[in-house]
Amino acid sequence: MVRRLLVGRGAVHARHAGRGLSQRSRERVRHDALGTARAGLYRLQALTDVPREFVDKYFLREGQTYRVRRELRKWCIFGRHDLTQDSPLSHIDLLVCRNVLIYFDGQLQERVLPRLQYAVRERGYLFLGKSESALARSRRFVPVDFKWRIFQRVTPPELTGKPVGVADEAPLRTGPRRPARTESPATPRVQGMIETLQSAVMVIGPTDTIVTWNPAAEQLFEIPTDGALGKKFRDLDISYRMEGLRSRVEEVKASLARTRIATVSLPRRSGDVLHVSVSIAPLFDDQRRLAGIMVTADDVSEQARLREEVNRISEQSATANEELQSTNEELETTNEELQSTNEELETTNEELQSTNEELETTVEELQSINAELATLNAELEKRTAELNRLDQLHQSVV
Template sequence: MSPPEDEIEDNGQLEELLTFIRDSRGFDFTGYKRTSLARRIRKRMQTVGFERYPDYRDHLESNAEEFQELFNTVLINVTSFFRDIEAWSFLQTAVVPDLVAKTDPAQEIRIWSAGCSSGQEAYTLAIAFAEHLGIEQATKRVKIYGTDVDEEALREARTGLYPAKALERLPEGMRTKYFEPSGELFAFRRDLRRRVIFGRHDVTRDAPISRVDLLACRNTLMYFNVEAQVKIIERFHFALHESGYLFLGKAEMLLSDSARFDVANMRHRVFRSRVGGGHPRGTRFDLAAGADLRDANRRRLVTDLALASAPDAMLGVDSDGTVAMVNGAARLQFGLSSHDVGRPFHELEVSYRPTELRSAIDQAHAERRSVRLTAVQSRQPGDDAQHFDIIVRPLITSDGEDVGAAITFVDTTEATRLQREIKRAQENLATAYAELQSTNAELETVNEELQSSIEELETTNEELQSTNEELETTNEELQSGNEELETMNEEMRIRTAELDETRTFFEGVLSSVEAGVVVLDGQLQVRSWNRGAEELWGLRADEVFREDFFKLDFGLPTDVLRERVRTSNDTGERSGPLKIDAVNRKGRPLVCRVSCSPLHGPGEGVVLLMEQDRKS
């Protein structure tokens, strides 16, 4: 059953909006899960009064400040110190001692907190190591990198200032040991603060920090789709030292990645990088020196990135189309030498033989993704044919600059030959053992059923994992909304107290006035009837509240005042005192002087001042 056309149209418009945000602001949301991402964007659209994605895109184009509001809505910065205390206890008792024991005292223990939000997790890591090493040793041996894509959250993290409520999870001893009062806030202690470096970093696009002993990325992966999660985990594995630790959130898992990670503790989501797993290490990316590295030498950066990409024959071509690197395997395979470095790529025979590569390079740059050419055949005179899978990867820096391309030649000749031999052997076996075909068919059917069952179980497991991540995301959104409601409730309580105090004050003022004071609203209904009016006419305030003044039955003939009151209410002008013969609450005749004044302006009500004329 296909989705409704309006849903397809909405999805297409959402993708166009995400592409616009990526191209105009350099922020790539395309790897995020669509359900939660669409929900957060819709929430912001409702706030500013838009129903359709194209209309909201026009609003973004004309209002640059709206981008920051959108980012703050999408990036849910829910964090705290020692969040999920059982997991942190395991980290302190098992992981931290192991890292300290196996690291030379002369070397730094490098820690990366990816998706650190406003910094609580990075400072928690500093506290955990300081508790084990002591503060003096921690300031010498531990360096922590806190990264996030949210600049506003990073600015808060750099200050190291937090309200008392944020420190509630910390034991009293830790609060006094690691935080100092700073006005109404508390500041993280300076000596440890200098060992924590914060910087903007996009885990989906930017080069990872290298040689990391412990990488904490908690409740961040759950916002990305499966493809983005795979790429991020690959980058994390590249960043970690062999036997380094990866610390994830309770709603996150490493599914089918046993080639690169071993499980240290599944319950607390702690994994260890496998020795010898994954790709070769050697390229160094350091957050603190990132700008210097980019400015130092573009060609050296291309070379380092290309060498880190694959172990096979490989070329590096910079953005000007000049050969920047030729590794040893490529020299042997294609007869190249070090003299070819610096030459235009199109002058080399390998650029068009065994296949045209220049168009593939242009495609990789244009689409900013890897381009794969499979089963490419190369035949040299007098030699057997060779087969290659050719992969062209654009090389993107942490600033999003496209500095070149890496071309990798994966030799599949032996695999192709083996496939052909296997096919011939299968044909021979099929001929020789025709009587076993029925049995083979039955076994194949059973195998397919088992495979189908396994796939269904894997699908169910992934759906459960996705549901768990969605629930965790919803929980964080609810937590964020609850904090906003608590703030609003506190403001309303303060406002209510102020209004009560003001009302009590004005009631006291009116009660202290000896003359009768009556306040009428714009419809000339009684809103206030002070004590002087009660004593003069014998009517209580609760008897006349919101009653039509001219329908009240008391000793003052109100019809005489009708025209003056309406004129004052309509024009907003004051009317002088008018003497009227009346009868007080005791039935005694008196002459009452009545003055009429506007309450605020035309149509907003009047104030009547009633005094007994002492001369009467």
Template sequence: MAKKVQPVAKPHYIVGLGASAGGLEAIETVVRNLPADTGMGFVIVQHLSPDYKSLMVEILSKKTVMPVYQAEDGMPVKPNAIYLIPPKMDMKIYQGRLTLMEKDPAQRGMNYPIDLFLKALAQDQGRKAIGIILSGTGSDGTRGLRAIKEVAGLTIVQDPETAGFDGMPRSAISARLQDFILPPEQIPAQLVSYANHPIKTIPQEQNPLLHNEDALSRLFQMLRERQGVDFSLYKPSTVVRRIERRITINHIDSIEDYLRYCQRYPSEIEQLFKEMLIGVTSFIRDPEAYQLLREAYLPDLLQRHEEREVRIWTAGCSTGEEAYSLAIVVNEILQQLQIDKEVKIFATDLDRDAIQIASIGLYPEAVINDLPRDLLEKYFVMTDKGYQVVRPLREQIVFAQHNLLKDPPFTKIDLVSCRNLLIYFQQSSQLKVLDLFNFSLVPQGLLFLGSSETVGDADTFFETLDKKWKILRSRGLKRLPDHHHRHSELFDLNRRMSGQGIKPGMGAGMRDYLYDRLLERFLNVIAEHYIPFAMLVNSTNDLLHVMGDSQRFLRIPSGKIQADISRLLIRELSIPVTTGIQKVLREKKELNYSNIRLSEGSDPIRVKICPVTSKAGMEALVAVFIEDDISHHGGTERNDYNVGTATADRIIDLEHELQFSKESLQATVEELETSNEELQATNEELLSSNEELQSTNEELQSVNEELYTVNAEYQSKITELTEANNDLDNLISIIKMPTIYLDENLEVRRITPEASQIFRIIEQDIGRPLIDIAHNLVDVDLEVLINFCRAPEEECAHRVHDKNGKEYLLRVIPYKIASNAYAGIVLTFFDLSLLASSSQPRKD
């Protein structure tokens, strides 16, 4: 009968601790303060020398009652146990079991075993992963913490002020990846508090947050009012995980208490907002996908339109790594094809802080390690704060804050890259975003999604080119409706939707979406024929919606696209409309201007500006109506608007002065740019030399970290050996017996003072062969005697006497260093006369 395999107990959480130089003391402190029954499994990853046998198991076993193991391949991580990475190995975790891989001995430069393990831990354990970064140099662990942060796990960083080396902690903190910054002695208490939080002890599907719609709605309203983003359009599970993290981290027991906490401390809403926007990004993420783009699809796209620039839109760009990756790939192709072509990349994200980081293009070493060395040297310059993208590449990219679900899209785009963003949206929001992308893309334009994303019901608009890496092409079948559709188009759309578009098997989200699009087109036709030109504008003068023919009143200026109504309106309407909007917002009542002329001799027009009724807490809006001023009806108060010739002339003069100032400023800027280019050339020469030194320094740094770790363990062992040596010295001084320690070559290693009674030996004779040292023993060949006893490696004893007739018991004892290992001989001489005198009766 087969033996039944007992299931292995799984830990509630698995904690990955990463440390390097100076980390031994911090690890000991954490382990010493950990309770033995946390229910967690602990995996410690260090930078170890490949030529050194680690003593960490022995050292840590003295600090805790938990079992401490050196990891073996396939070993399961059990609760209340500690596992250590062995030398010469990299380590991952899969399905709760540790997997070991031999390091490549030919690998040069820095090694990142902490990043490797923490990223695997995040992928394997999800929100039950905990990452801790302790003392160490360099930036290992930063990318691993990012991976744990992305799956809503817990991240802790040692306070740099308490670290022997603060490089690794500061790298993680500068990337804003820490949930807590703590000294080592406080980390165990935080772990226990986090793991035992009430909300963590219930199954995810029973989470009360998922069923408390009122509390979630109130939180969404607070986020909408203070951050301008509606998270009710995101998937509930994604939002709830982030809220749950903030509740746990702040040690709050319920969603109701958290709401009160947010009301009392408004800064928490900002923290929650940032929590929602954790960016999943890296340079050349999924290299195979980028290689496919580079070889199969981008060359054709870049050669397709020779007469215009290439336009790329990276939506949800986070801190810019994806945008710069695309820019690098595109520039590499252009150089390979020997094509001189303008490239413009629009990179947008909801997170203002991330956009600021992206626009600077400065990244720590941990972030740029995903890049091949040749691309790093070509497109980055090293500074004292990290690696910065070269200026020509930065100038190809326009970074801007942008809300995909609210703001208008870009146009005439050749490639849209939106990776791992749609998965966070509900289906209706996904369809809206995909339609915006379809509107933005030129015919045959490419859409690049995340590997786990699909277009769903919007596959009518896109052709799949690669299923694995989600590279699609726009079919060019559909566009967002403009404001010039005719009745025939509406009828044709209605016919198509009735006969072909909406089918019984079509998803409900797509069906509702298409009906909304039909209504939108219907309203556009009504607006064109029966409603005057109208605009919807918010309190910051952003144009939100337009109805009617806009060609007479609106213009699209060159440069970066902005929704500012003052820039979009023609000059004759800009002043009256913008000043009128602010007056209506201030006074909350309708305003009318009449007798406005767009040019001398033209028919007058009138402008009506009305406040739009909204609920408390919602954004203030106004509606602007512009129509021909055919007659003056009574009723609402009207104001003739006439700028006047003198005023108009003055405005023109001021505009000329402003233009002159701009040109002067531009000339100054160009002079500064010329000087900067010269400095840049000099700087690049210095950087070239510096990069060579940096390469050598990285190798030395790696060796230095390993040596420091070895030295720390040796220091601990030296302390133990010193204590043992002191004990031995005291023992020797107490027994007062002639004793000589010999090594394998029968050379003297240690003597007791009493040995000089038999041998003519002093401290300076240590290291000499014993047979070269004179003695006063009679008829004794010590070399023969010692070799005779050493052969069987067993203790021997013989009676010998000296020239004075004193008799000794000579014991020859093998010096054992392990169960079956010997490293010398010990000779002891016991004075038998002492035994004889002690056996005689005492005389009174």
């Protein structure tokens, strides 16, 4: 049975779709692509190449869209994986990594191939792109169908007994594995302590079976203890109801290093959404072999609400400051305009005062002219009377 199926082609497509974008934009493209894959929701146009019987068997219609059935989605894990940096996964029956290696140079391919061998189980298969022939002379894989680039993993004699993919690529290791300081999950004392914890705790055994499920987990995940213990982790809806949980658990299994999800959304059956903080850590037995994975979760909805409230108040404060600054600038502009208007009015007043003084001078001149005209008029009247008297005298003489 195929345990896991890893598809590398979509990662390459997402990388080339992000060419010419900034690093933040490329990360957003990858995140959006993974989000679409996790949702499993497609329009009918996107399923034109899918046989109708597959659409009817594996999809459910939701309005104008089609969603992958739940029983199929729970078998799929979507996550970002760096072939050159992240710890390789393991025990994969079929690894599909098409059209990825062609973008690596020869040196990088030599570093990645041991990782691919480590990821595939013994006698497992690797499926490459038609243009990729990096394994043509490799001793780690033998061709099953070279035309379609299907190879089967083999272990060279000189690597027998060695941890394949680890000794060959020491420069790629991020650090030594440190076993978690914990007792076996089967210890009654530890089990009793877990039962009293306020944090939700579940322990996944080596066979992916739930071996520990405390009351806090029953309350937070809304799954009764009897419905969780002994069940496969992938069969519980919490494995995909909490986004990214399954992929993180697989990462811890591969790297044997603890990880943490600061905040992740947890939809409730009532329709509400909680914000949960999750820690995932490996558990080891006395021989330092992996004995299980412990997942602890805490409800941090109140902290998230307070954080959102603080952010909202900060945004409101920033907006108010911007509005006050804009108002202040407008007031300064208005004040400058008023000062300019005042200066113009003062200039106009000075001009009016100057005009008034000119008019007063003109009036005085007119008054002086009027006085002179009155004097001339009196003299004219006097001379007229004299002439009239002389005329009368002349008439009397004649």
